[in-house]
Amino acid sequence: MEILKQKIQKEGQVLSADVLKVDAFLNNQIDPVLMQAIGKDLARRFEYEGITKVLTIESSGIAPATMAALELGVRCVFARKKLPVTLKPGVLTTKVYSYTKQEYTDVFVADKLITSNDRLLIIDDFLANGEAALGLARITRQTGATIAGVGIVIEKSFQLGRVKLANEGIRVVSLARIQSLEDGDVTFVPE
Amino acid sequence: MEILKQKIQKEGQVLSADVLKVDAFLNNQIDPVLMQAIGKDLARRFEYEGITKVLTIESSGIAPATMAALELGVRCVFARKKLPVTLKPGVLTTKVYSYTKQEYTDVFVADKLITSNDRLLIIDDFLANGEAALGLARITRQTGATIAGVGIVIEKSFQLGRVKLANEGIRVVSLARIQSLEDGDVTFVPE
Numbered sequence: 153m154e155i156l157k158q159k160i161q162k163e164g165q166v167l168s169a170d171v172l173k174v175d176a177f178l179n180n181q182i183d184p185v186l187m188q189a190i191g192k193d194l195a196r197r198f199e200y201e202g203i204t205k206v207l208t209i210e211s212s213g214i215a216p217a218t219m220a221a222l223e224l225g226v227r228c229v230f231a232r233k234k235l236p237v238t239l240k241p242g243v244l245t246t247k248v249y250s251y252t253k254q255e256y257t258d259v260f261v262a263d264k265l266i267t268s269n270d271r272l273l274i275i276d277d278f279l280a281n282g283e284a285a286l287g288l289a290r291i292t293r294q295t296g297a298t299i300a301g302v303g304i305v306i307e308k309s310f311q312l313g314r315v316k317l318a319n320e321g322i323r324v325v326s327l328a329r330i331q332s333l334e335d336g337d338v339t340f341v342p343e
Numbered sequence: 344m345e346i347l348k349q350k351i352q353k354e355g356q357v358l359s360a361d362v363l364k365v366d367a368f369l370n371n372q373i374d375p376v377l378m379q380a381i382g383k384d385l386a387r388r389f390e391y392e393g394i395t396k397v398l399t400i401e402s403s404g405i406a407p408a409t410m411a412a413l414e415l416g417v418r419c420v421f422a423r424k425k426l427p428v429t430l431k432p433g434v435l436t437t438k439v440y441s442y443t444k445q446e447y448t449d450v451f452v453a454d455k456l457i458t459s460n461d462r463l464l465i466i467d468d469f470l471a472n473g474e475a476a477l478g479l480a481r482i483t484r485q486t487g488a489t490i491a492g493v494g495i496v497i498e499k500s501f502q503l504g505r506v507k508l509a510n511e512g513i514r515v516v517s518l519a520r521i522q523s524l525e526d527g528d529v530t531f532v533p534e
Contacts, residue, residue, distance in 0.1 A: 173429040180430060181420045181456050182405070184413035211401035211421065214373070218406045222375035229372045230402065237443055238364040239371065252428055265372045 153193055153327040166336045178277055182215045191219020194303040197325045201300040203273045207288050212277040216305055220275055231259040244294050248287035261291055268296030279304040282313030309341050344384055344518040357527045369468055370403045382410020385494040388516045392491040394464045398479050403468040407496055411466055422450040435485050439478035452482055459487030470495040473504030500532050
């Protein structure tokens with residue numbers, strides 16, 4: 153997605169060979185026009201997949217997932233990282249490992265929100281080691297629902313997320329695939 | 344906002360005289376068509392206020408705030424409840440008290456994202472005791488930016504949030520104002 157790549161080049165900051173900061177339009181500030189374009193593009197890639205629901209995880213996945221759900225004409229479920237008082241009882245849960253924080257986080261979805269008839273599109277802001285997306289896939293499978301695929305805004309293709317998801321038979325569509333952040337430069341995977 | 348009130352009556356669950364559960368369309372699952380209508384309505388109410396940015400707090404504020412920002416043609420900043428590695432240094436912060444959890448939470452915004460020239464519309468999903476909105480107002484004032492007002496999806500008008508914000512001279516617009524949750528019924532403030 154060309155406008156996304158341009159945005160990353162213009163407003164992203166390479167903090168290290170592993171870390172890209174995109175707080176200006178995705179992780180702390182949201183560019184809603186870009187999010188709408190991202191939602192439309194992800195929806196188009198999964199247009200004929202019979203998606204009944206979009207699943208994401210708070211917080212940075214919510215804007216692109218809501219825009220994709222709007223375009224697909226379905227609702228968007230977001231997994232919570234803290235169990236709100238209103239969510240008990242009846243909750244699906246799994247543990248997600250964060251390489252950044254080096255700890256496991258429990259994530260939660262009300263069990264009524266996903267049924268065995270659902271066909272889900274999982275959306276997240278970043279794909280790095282794939283732990284969040286795999287966690288959402290585990291939650292989906294607890295319900296008997298099927299997964300049409302994973303839609304990602306920015307993929308760090310030098311990490312293992314895509315490989316791990318592919319090994320589970322899950323289709324991955326990423327709108328920007330980063331080959332390297334070496335020497336402070338963003339290099340994209342050639343298309 | 345009539346369609347929002349109907350949605351609350353149809354899909355909301357009164358858990359107690361204080362707690363309304365709207366996980367089906369706002370807090371765990373998002374109805375994107377409703378969020379778009381909410382965003383448009385809030386944007387319309389602040390149309391001539393010269394808004395330069397929308398400010399909200401993760402997570403349930405993000406969808407309505409993004410939709411309002413899209414309509415207003417501005418960006419949306421969301422305060423974080425955990426400090427991400429990418430956000431240091433240069434961060435605005437304040438403590439927000441949660442009556443539900445009975446604890447203080449630190450919230451964070453990158454200081455570059457709000458400047459003294461900004462005129463902000465603060466948006467949140469719920470207004471109860473007003474602590475989150477007041478926290479966002481404190482963060483705004485640290486920067487010298489001005490506040491055009493607070494836009495709320497659901498106000499629990501039997502709690503003190505609106506009064507506290509009014510006492511600080513802040514205009515509050517709520518799309519659904521709940522007078523009471525007594526006896527398991529949702530009663531709205533007469534318009």
